[in-house]
Structure formats: C-alpha cells, structure tokens
Amino acid sequence: MYGSMIRMELVRTLSRWQPWVALLLWVGLLIQGYEVFYPEPQMYVEPGSFNVFVAFTKTHGYDLAFLTPVIPLLAVMVAGDSLAWDVRTGFQHSMLLRMNGKEYILGKLIAISCITFLFVWIGELLGFLYAMIRYPVIFPPYIIEGITPDYAQGLFMDYPILFLLLIIFNTAMAAVAFALIAVALSTKIKNLYAILALPWLGFTSLEFITQILGGTRISPLKYTGYYFLAVFQYKVWEIPLFWVSLAALAFLLTYVLFNTQLKRGGQLVK
Amino acid sequence: MSNELLLFDKVSKKLGGKPIIQEATLSVAKGEVVGIVGANGSGKTTLLRLATGMFYPDQGEVRVAGKVVRPGLLGNLPVMIGALIESPSFLPYLSGLKNLLLLASIRNQVDEEGVRETMIQVGLDPDLRRPVRAYSLGMRQRLGIAQAIMEDPQIYIFDEPTNALDTKGVEMFAEILAERVQREACVVLVSHDQGEIDRFCDRVYRVEEGRLFSLREGRVKSWRVVMKSLEDVEKAALLLKNVQMIGRQKGYPAVICQGEWETEAELHHYLSQAGIQLVEVQVNAS
Structure with missing residues (x-):
C-alpha cells in the first residue's frame, strides 16, 4: 500500500510544473551561491583554500547565497501541497473509497517525505557537479580561520565527502520538515497559496524575531544553513537532530489532526 | 434481509x-x-x-x-x-x-x-x-x-x-x-x-x-390492455391510476395504464377479479 502511494505521489510530482520549477530554482540558487563566492582574479587566495568543498559550505551558509532563505518555499513546491490538492479537487474522496483513512494519511506523509528528501539530494548533487567543474577538486589541506567551517570541522578535514553527505542530509531533512508542516496546515486550510506561503512566512517571521532579540543561538536561518561559520559552535548531531525531530513532530501532528477530523465526520471535503 | x-x-x-x-x-x-x-x-x-x-x-x-x-x-x-x-x-x-x-x-x-x-x-x-x-x-x-x-x-x-x-x-x-x-x-x-x-x-x-x-415499492411499468367493452374501460378507470384511452383495436377499446405488476398474468388476474373482461394484456406498450 505505501509503495503504491509513493509511486502515485511520484507520478503526480513528475506531472506538475511546480516541482520542476522548484528543482530549477534550487540548482540555480546553488549556482548563484557558487558564483558569488568565486574569488576575483586579482584577489589573493590562500593556497588550498579555494576548493570545491569550501565552495559547497559557502553556497549554503554565506550571506550572499540566496538558497537558504527560500528553502521552505521550494520544499513545499515539490510535494508539500499534495494533501491540499486532494481536498480541493475532491480526489481525496475517490482515494478514501479505496483505502482507509489511516493508510491514506500515513501513505501520503511517507510518500511526501521520501519525494522531498530525494528531490533535495538530486538538486544538491546536480549543484555539486557544477561546482566540480568550476572549482579545483582538492581535499582541504589545512584549517584556515574564517574559511574552514566550524561545524563538523574534524569531519570536513578528514572526510570531506562524508561532510558533504551530512550537509545534504541536514538540508534534505529541513526540506522534509517544511513540507510536512505544509501538510499539517492542509488539514486546516484549504487555500493552496496560503499553504505554499505560510511555512516560508513563519520561517521569515521567526528569523526576524530572533534578529530583534539580538541573534539567539536557535534561529531558523542558522539551523537551515548558516550554522557553518556561526560563533555558536553547533554540535555535529544538533542540526540533524533538530530537523529530524521537527519533521517527526509535523508528521505526528498531521496524523492526529487528520484522523480527528475524519472521526468528526470526514469533513476534509471541499 | x-x-x-x-x-x-x-x-x-x-x-x-x-x-x-x-x-x-x-x-x-x-x-x-x-x-x-x-x-x-x-x-x-x-x-x-x-x-x-x-x-x-x-x-x-x-x-x-x-x-x-x-x-x-x-x-x-x-x-x-x-x-x-x-x-x-x-x-x-x-x-x-x-x-x-x-x-x-x-x-x-x-x-x-x-x-x-x-x-x-x-x-x-x-x-x-x-x-x-x-x-x-x-x-x-x-x-x-x-x-x-x-x-x-x-x-x-x-x-x-x-x-x-x-x-x-x-x-x-x-x-x-x-x-x-x-x-x-x-x-x-x-x-x-x-x-x-x-x-x-x-x-x-x-x-x-x-x-x-x-x-x-416496485418498478412502474406501462401496460396496454384491450377490453371487451367500454363498460370495462369505465370500471378500469375507477380501479387504476393514469388510464389513458388509445382507441380501438380489432374493434375492442384499448387503454394504456401504469402499475407495478410483475407479469402480464398478474395484471390479468387483478383486473379479472374486479369483473373486467379482457381481450389482451401486454407489457411495455408504447
């Protein structure tokens, strides 16, 4: 049942324009990050600091790289609005005639999580391929203050490929969490645009509040990408744990909200 | 059931x-x-x-x-x-x-x-x-x-x-x-x-x-009933709903009526019980 839900969700994702636009934007913004970090020819660059792995961290955590602030929006564009589409079109009812409500919502949550996760990996790897062409593919030779990331520094120096996979995992889990928050919102809100915008608006508003409070350690933007060079010295496990927990919370919340609504009279219909 | x-x-x-x-x-x-x-x-x-x-x-x-x-x-x-x-x-x-x-x-x-x-x-x-x-x-x-x-x-x-x-x-x-x-x-x-x-x-x-x-409680069908005389048609009109005269067939008066009888025999029996003399009963008459 869950396998067929994942297949179904995949067919739907590939048939819509929104996920393709999101993928293009994702790769495009990664390239923008790689380009904005690319040193001017006349600038002095410390030997060995100019490599593909440093560029990869910069494109996720550098102030002028624009991917991180829009991750919530792009993540929802992939599949986060799927439940809202089901409700809006009434397709949900046709599905619920063929499966029970628990299977439906569990299948949907698992499928959306898997597809969003996969989508980020594809985008990130495509972006990294570009970086491999643009930057010298060499392992970081030594720690350079202000350039070598503080986050998981040991891993970055000793196993940069594992470091790369960890960062992609963190980013993918953040995207999954935002997508699942959108699904949770879909149990209460029917407007597709609101569902698309609200996770991003929440993200931006929270960031704004933390900035007003003087830049606390826990901030949406820092947890999404700016944790590399932050002064707060994030622990390696802290970032993935946060996103996995938030995704699990959104997953559980959606499951409870959906089933409560179904028991009250199945009024998820338009 | x-x-x-x-x-x-x-x-x-x-x-x-x-x-x-x-x-x-x-x-x-x-x-x-x-x-x-x-x-x-x-x-x-x-x-x-x-x-x-x-x-x-x-x-x-x-x-x-x-x-x-x-x-x-x-x-x-x-x-x-x-x-x-x-x-x-x-x-x-x-x-x-x-x-x-x-x-x-x-x-x-x-x-x-x-x-x-x-x-x-x-x-x-x-x-x-x-x-x-x-x-x-x-x-x-x-x-x-x-x-x-x-x-x-x-x-x-x-x-x-x-x-x-x-x-x-x-x-x-x-x-x-x-x-x-x-x-x-x-x-x-x-x-x-x-x-x-x-x-x-x-x-x-x-x-x-x-x-x-x-x-x-049953399926309504349309029936064509040919009766012996106009007197029988009068009796049928009092007994049945929606009786409509459609002219004469072989000299006998014919009507269309509607009802939930399952078979022609059932309608035949029903009308005969009421003393109506019949020539022919047919289901789904147009």
Whole structure:
C-alpha cells in the first residue's frame, strides 16, 4: 500500500510544473551561491583554500547565497501541497473509497517525505557537479580561520565527502520538515497559496524575531544553513537532530489532526 | 434481509447544528436499484455521503454487507463501493487515463487494460493526452462514471449521473446500469429527472426535511390492455391510476395504464377479479 502511494505521489510530482520549477530554482540558487563566492582574479587566495568543498559550505551558509532563505518555499513546491490538492479537487474522496483513512494519511506523509528528501539530494548533487567543474577538486589541506567551517570541522578535514553527505542530509531533512508542516496546515486550510506561503512566512517571521532579540543561538536561518561559520559552535548531531525531530513532530501532528477530523465526520471535503 | 448489501438503520446526521437526516432507515438488496428524490437541500447528497463514509452518522448505523461503516475505515469494508457524488473529482493536471490508473493502483483490482476498456465503454478515448482540466463537462461526467465502475464494485452510489450527458451518454449509462444489476450489484440513484427515476429504479424514496418517505415499492411499468367493452374501460378507470384511452383495436377499446405488476398474468388476474373482461394484456406498450 505505501509503495503504491509513493509511486502515485511520484507520478503526480513528475506531472506538475511546480516541482520542476522548484528543482530549477534550487540548482540555480546553488549556482548563484557558487558564483558569488568565486574569488576575483586579482584577489589573493590562500593556497588550498579555494576548493570545491569550501565552495559547497559557502553556497549554503554565506550571506550572499540566496538558497537558504527560500528553502521552505521550494520544499513545499515539490510535494508539500499534495494533501491540499486532494481536498480541493475532491480526489481525496475517490482515494478514501479505496483505502482507509489511516493508510491514506500515513501513505501520503511517507510518500511526501521520501519525494522531498530525494528531490533535495538530486538538486544538491546536480549543484555539486557544477561546482566540480568550476572549482579545483582538492581535499582541504589545512584549517584556515574564517574559511574552514566550524561545524563538523574534524569531519570536513578528514572526510570531506562524508561532510558533504551530512550537509545534504541536514538540508534534505529541513526540506522534509517544511513540507510536512505544509501538510499539517492542509488539514486546516484549504487555500493552496496560503499553504505554499505560510511555512516560508513563519520561517521569515521567526528569523526576524530572533534578529530583534539580538541573534539567539536557535534561529531558523542558522539551523537551515548558516550554522557553518556561526560563533555558536553547533554540535555535529544538533542540526540533524533538530530537523529530524521537527519533521517527526509535523508528521505526528498531521496524523492526529487528520484522523480527528475524519472521526468528526470526514469533513476534509471541499 | 440476507442479500442486503447496504443498510441505513435509523441514521441521523446534523451538519452545523442543523439536522439534515433524521432517523432514515433504508435497505438495498443485491440486484436492486433504489431511487432517491427530493428538493434541493433536502439531504439527498448527505445521505449518499453517509453511504460512502464521507460523513458518519450522529445516531444509528450504516452497514455495508453487514459491516458497520466506521470513521476512516471505509477501505476495510468487505465489498467495494463505486461512487459518483456531485461533480466528478480528478487531478486537473493529469490525463483521464492517468487519473484512473492512479486510483486503480490503490487496490490493484483492475489492470491498465481493464481501465482502458472501461474508458472505451463510457465513450472516452484512453489515449487522449489532454489533461482533465481541458475536458468538457460531459467528458468529466463520463470519466466519473468510469471511475465508479472500473473495479466492478458491488454497491454503486450515483448522484445525478446523467448530468451533462447527451442522449447517447444516457443510453450508455442505462446499459452499464442494467449490466451491473444483472451481476447482482445494488444501486442508489439520486436524480431530479423523474423519467430517469421511473426508468431505472425498483423502489423510490423522497427525502423531505431530512426524513425518508417511500414513494414507490416496485418498478412502474406501462401496460396496454384491450377490453371487451367500454363498460370495462369505465370500471378500469375507477380501479387504476393514469388510464389513458388509445382507441380501438380489432374493434375492442384499448387503454394504456401504469402499475407495478410483475407479469402480464398478474395484471390479468387483478383486473379479472374486479369483473373486467379482457381481450389482451401486454407489457411495455408504447
């Protein structure tokens, strides 16, 4: 049942324009990050600091790289609005005639999580391929203050490929969490645009509040990408744990909200 | 009833605090077509939604093949329900075939070949790549019918199924209905078209202020009856409803009447008992 839900969700994702636009934007913004970090020819660059792995961290955590602030929006564009589409079109009812409500919502949550996760990996790897062409593919030779990331520094120096996979995992889990928050919102809100915008608006508003409070350690933007060079010295496990927990919370919340609504009279219909 | 497939047992439902259905009791057996009529807003669609598990009763029970429909557990029912309620619901950015294949993949009871055949049966081209958003109303309605019947369920719930269908479409629906009933499926049909209700339904109920009232307990047929004399016609006019004189046949007066008799012999016996002398009785006279 869950396998067929994942297949179904995949067919739907590939048939819509929104996920393709999101993928293009994702790769495009990664390239923008790689380009904005690319040193001017006349600038002095410390030997060995100019490599593909440093560029990869910069494109996720550098102030002028624009991917991180829009991750919530792009993540929802992939599949986060799927439940809202089901409700809006009434397709949900046709599905619920063929499966029970628990299977439906569990299948949907698992499928959306898997597809969003996969989508980020594809985008990130495509972006990294570009970086491999643009930057010298060499392992970081030594720690350079202000350039070598503080986050998981040991891993970055000793196993940069594992470091790369960890960062992609963190980013993918953040995207999954935002997508699942959108699904949770879909149990209460029917407007597709609101569902698309609200996770991003929440993200931006929270960031704004933390900035007003003087830049606390826990901030949406820092947890999404700016944790590399932050002064707060994030622990390696802290970032993935946060996103996995938030995704699990959104997953559980959606499951409870959906089933409560179904028991009250199945009024998820338009 | 042992061959009962769908049962509403004293079902009541409120929506927004307002009672929509009140103590509705209705059972539908295998091979039966039950019609529901009523004014707009009388609760007909709510009744259908209760049958499909989209709503759950505040009081009473809805049973499908003996099993109570419980919140969110419609997919666990022993028999499948095929439904077309209000406007057909599909993902607008996918083609008709893709929409049906997605739905068919949930239960895997019908393969792609079967889905294609169903689309052809309802008069749609399965190879049409146009997305559903570009379908006409009639095409969407046909796709909705295909969705409801493709897995060959035992219970059919149709709300205004011939909406936006042309004459050919109505005939297509009639054929599908007859074929499914022959296979002992049961059908609940809501329609505003009295002709459709008379033509398709074995029993008819009216929903009025949330309550169900029986209008007819059998299928109305049209009969041509040739009688010995005008005196017999007079007697028949007092006894039967809707008696209409159509002239003389072989010199005897002939009438058309309507009623729920099963066979010609049954009507013959009924009229003879009343002392009416008959020459000929024929069903479905035009």
